[in-house]
Amino acid sequence: MERKLPYYTEPFERTGLARRFLDAFAAILTHSNYDLILDAYARLGTRCSRCTDLCQVYQATGRTEDIPCHRSELLLRVYRRYFTAPGRWKGRLFESFTLTDEHIYEMAESFYRCTACRRCKLECPMGIDHGLMTHLGRWILAEIDIIPKALLVSVREQLEGETKNTSAIPVPALIDNCQFLEEEFEEIYGVPVKFPIDVTGAEWVFFPAVSDYLLEPDTLMGVAAVMHVTKGSWTIGTGNFDGINYGLFYSDRMLGRIVRNEAKEVRRLRAGGVLVGECGHATRSATFLATYAAEDPPKLLNILQYTHRAWKEGRLGLKKGVIEERTTYHDPCNIARTNWIVEEPREILRHICADYVDMVPNRSENYCCGGGGGTVSIDEIREFRTGIGGKRKAQQIRDTGARYVVAPCANCKKQLREVCEDHGLSEVQVVGLHDLILKAIDWEALKAEAKAGPGAEPTAAAPPPGAETGKEES
Amino acid sequence: MESWIEWARGPAFRLALALLLLGLLRHVLLTVIGVREAMRKAGDKVLPGKRIRAAVLSWLFPVKRLGTRTVFSTASVIFHLGALLTPLFLLTHVVLVRESIGLSWPTLPPLGADLLTLAALLGLAVMLAIRVASRPVRVLSRFGDYALLVLTALPFLTGFLLAHPAWNPIPFGPAMLLHVLSADLLMALIPFTKLVHIALLPATQLVSEVGWHFIPDAGEQVARTLGKENQPI
Ligand code: SF4
Numbered sequence: 001m002e003r004k005l006p007y008y009t010e011p012f013e014r015t016g017l018a019r020r021f022l023d024a025f026a027a028i029l030t031h032s033n034y035d036l037i038l039d040a041y042a043r044l045g046t047r048c049s050r051c052t053d054l055c056q057v058y059q060a061t062g063r064t065e066d067i068p069c070h071r072s073e074l075l076l077r078v079y080r081r082y083f084t085a086p087g088r089w090k091g092r093l094f095e096s097f098t099l100t101d102e103h104i105y106e107m108a109e110s111f112y113r114c115t116a117c118r119r120c121k122l123e124c125p126m127g128i129d130h131g132l133m134t135h136l137g138r139w140i141l142a143e144i145d146i147i148p149k150a151l152l153v154s155v156r157e158q159l160e161g162e163t164k165n166t167s168a169i170p171v172p173a174l175i176d177n178c179q180f181l182e183e184e185f186e187e188i189y190g191v192p193v194k195f196p197i198d199v200t201g202a203e204w205v206f207f208p209a210v211s212d213y214l215l216e217p218d219t220l221m222g223v224a225a226v227m228h229v230t231k232g233s234w235t236i237g238t239g240n241f242d243g244i245n246y247g248l249f250y251s252d253r254m255l256g257r258i259v260r261n262e263a264k265e266v267r268r269l270r271a272g273g274v275l276v277g278e279c280g281h282a283t284r285s286a287t288f289l290a291t292y293a294a295e296d297p298p299k300l301l302n303i304l305q306y307t308h309r310a311w312k313e314g315r316l317g318l319k320k321g322v323i324e325e326r327t328t329y330h331d332p333c334n335i336a337r338t339n340w341i342v343e344e345p346r347e348i349l350r351h352i353c354a355d356y357v358d359m360v361p362n363r364s365e366n367y368c369c370g371g372g373g374g375t376v377s378i379d380e381i382r383e384f385r386t387g388i389g390g391k392r393k394a395q396q397i398r399d400t401g402a403r404y405v406v407a408p409c410a411n412c413k414k415q416l417r418e419v420c421e422d423h424g425l426s427e428v429q430v431v432g433l434h435d436l437i438l439k440a441i442d443w444e445a446l447k448a449e450a451k452a453g454p455g456a457e458p459t460a461a462a463p464p465p466g467a468e469t470g471k472e473e474s
Numbered sequence: 475m476e477s478w479i480e481w482a483r484g485p486a487f488r489l490a491l492a493l494l495l496l497g498l499l500r501h502v503l504l505t506v507i508g509v510r511e512a513m514r515k516a517g518d519k520v521l522p523g524k525r526i527r528a529a530v531l532s533w534l535f536p537v538k539r540l541g542t543r544t545v546f547s548t549a550s551v552i553f554h555l556g557a558l559l560t561p562l563f564l565l566t567h568v569v570l571v572r573e574s575i576g577l578s579w580p581t582l583p584p585l586g587a588d589l590l591t592l593a594a595l596l597g598l599a600v601m602l603a604i605r606v607a608s609r610p611v612r613v614l615s616r617f618g619d620y621a622l623l624v625l626t627a628l629p630f631l632t633g634f635l636l637a638h639p640a641w642n643p644i645p646f647g648p649a650m651l652l653h654v655l656s657a658d659l660l661m662a663l664i665p666f667t668k669l670v671h672i673a674l675l676p677a678t679q680l681v682s683e684v685g686w687h688f689i690p691d692a693g694e695q696v697a698r699t700l701g702k703e704n705q706p707i
Binding site for chain 2: 023024027028030031032033034035036037039040043044045046047048049050052053058064067069070073121123125126127128129132143152155156159160251252253254255256257287288290291292294338339
């Protein structure tokens with residue numbers, strides 16, 4: 001009987017799975033750097049179980065299969081048996097572990113129960129990065145065509161489809177959309193904010209999660225408003241306007257291709273760099289520009305960093321305390337786990353919100369939303385995502401008593417909305433940071449300025465306290 | 475008996491020591507070479523040095539770690555202290571070394587040595603108890619995990635009994651033989667078991683970071699090897 005996986009895949013060859021898995025594993029080992037970590041991890045695992053304290057999936061299920069160390073061991077066992085000398089000898093001399101179809105299906109299930117949030121690494125005394133094991137395990141599986149269909153079709157459309165983006169938005173629709181948002185600006189605020197398209201020589205090419213064009217108009221308007229006020233030099237490229245990179249979630253091969261396409265668009269537009277929208281994995285995957293466009297890597301900035309810097313330098317005025325409802329902040333794993341972008345959004349939120357509270361734990365120790373590692377796109381596992389993966393997050397949100405949860409990440413937003421829905425947190429609104437910034441900009445002043453005509457300095461609102469001491473962050 | 479003990483602390487000890495030192499050296503060298511090689515091939519040559527250092531130090535001096543899993547962490551820390559200090563700075567050990575090769579260094583006072591030995595044993599006992607009693611550790615544990623705990627305890631237990639003949643139920647000869655042999659075996663096994671972390675722990679945080687430094691054309695090469703170059707997605 002065909003074993004069922006918890007997610008849909010396209011039909012794949014079911015015979016000779018083990019042999020093909022080993023071939024793919026061998027090929028990857030030959031051409032990549034993974035040998036180094038596998039060798040270290042295979043020796044060092046101490047099986048101390050400290051990681052269980054940190055994994056939101058294990059905490060919700062208590063299942064042995066969900067222990068991070070146990071999951072990594074699934075792959076390490078294959079490595080030891082087939083790719084190390086002692087393992088091969090042992091295999092020859094005694095009856096030892098043999099790779100079976102069953103074991104492969106177990107990995108296929110297990111590596112998609114892990115959200116690759118890398119929280120467990122914080123407590124591993126041996127420094128084992130289980131998220132990296134998940135990352136590698138998924139790549140090997142992908143080479144034998146075991147890939148969640150949701151991820152696969154997105155990447156196919158992005159790399160080889162007509163529209164070249166994961167949401168399959170045709171360019172005319174994109175342009176329409178931007179024009180519509182420009183009209184909104186005129187209508188609501190009376191200010192001519194632009195979405196510049198295909199401008200050559202701009203400093204930044206904008207790469208949001210493309211789904212924002214369909215689902216997050218407020219986030220996009222917030223970004224455009226910031227760019228307008230700060231006179232930012234940016235553009236949306238019609239050659240490539242999608243920051244999503246599901247290669248990060250299942251195949252280094254795809255990761256590289258998608259990243260190179262970003263670099264290509266920056267070069268086509270003779271721009272300076274990549275400005276990533278509110279999206280955690282898009283931001284982290286863009287750090288691989290340094291790998292895949294190493295000859296001449298474009299600069300990289302996340303919009304949170306851009307906005308924070310402008311505000312600190314006094315180029316962006318934001319009204320203090322305009323958001324009255326209690327607000328909290330969800331750290332997207334991909335930008336927070338290494339303490340990379342954690343203070344910038346908080347500083348802004350503390351300024352514009354009258355009642356800001358942090359979730360506990362937070363920053364590098366934050367809990368994953370439960371939809372990380374691309375699992376949020378797999379609709380058929382929603383029950384698992386929100387019931388198990390998102391259980392801890394729901395509790396965290398409830399504990400803050402917040403009305404707004406700010407999550408500067410397209411994936412986190414989708415997942416958190418579903419988590420709130422499934423956990424009865426109907427009064428909670430999940431928004432992007434720039435959705436709130438939109439409300440904190442002094443539109444009256446901007447309108448007056450627009451009336452006064454070009455040449456007038458933007459003075460939207462008072463600069464933040466300490467603006468002159470604002471330090472540059474790289 | 476005498477000649478067995480002589481053998482255990484003569485040739486057998488030298489062999490075990492050689493295995494230990496050469497084994498660890500080999501691991502360190504292979505890791506250094508591996509890291510350099512990987513970084514040479516990687517597209518991105520920058521490593522987050524500060525973060526790696528901070529992580530390594532936080533595990534080498536795990537003061538802040540005592541907050542999580544307090545009992546286990548404390549047991550582990552006192553075990554490591556005892557296990558590191560006692561064998562190296564015990565008076566009788568240092569005297570043996572001086573007699574054979576003439577080198578000498580400061581030693582622990584007897585009470586200190588006793589306390590550290592007991593700390594090591596207590597730490598091991600607690601770790602063993604947790605391994606048996608706590609579900610997630612128990613389900614992860616394999617035979618080797620228990621065997622190593624017991625083997626590690628043996629030299630300390632016998633050493634303590636040898637230092638306190640009044641409490642020692644075993645005759646001196648067999649106790650000494652057991653002490654030296656178990657220590658030999660433990661030393662020889664270190665490079666081949668998870669105990670290799672003695673040498674590799676400072677390197678693993680670095681190795682994990684290097685793991686995320688990919689080779690730019692790895693994907694294309696893999697596709698070629700698997701005959702998938704021109705296949706559509
Ligand atoms: S990476 Fe995250 S989801 Fe995966 S095992 Fe670790 S803590 Fe759990």
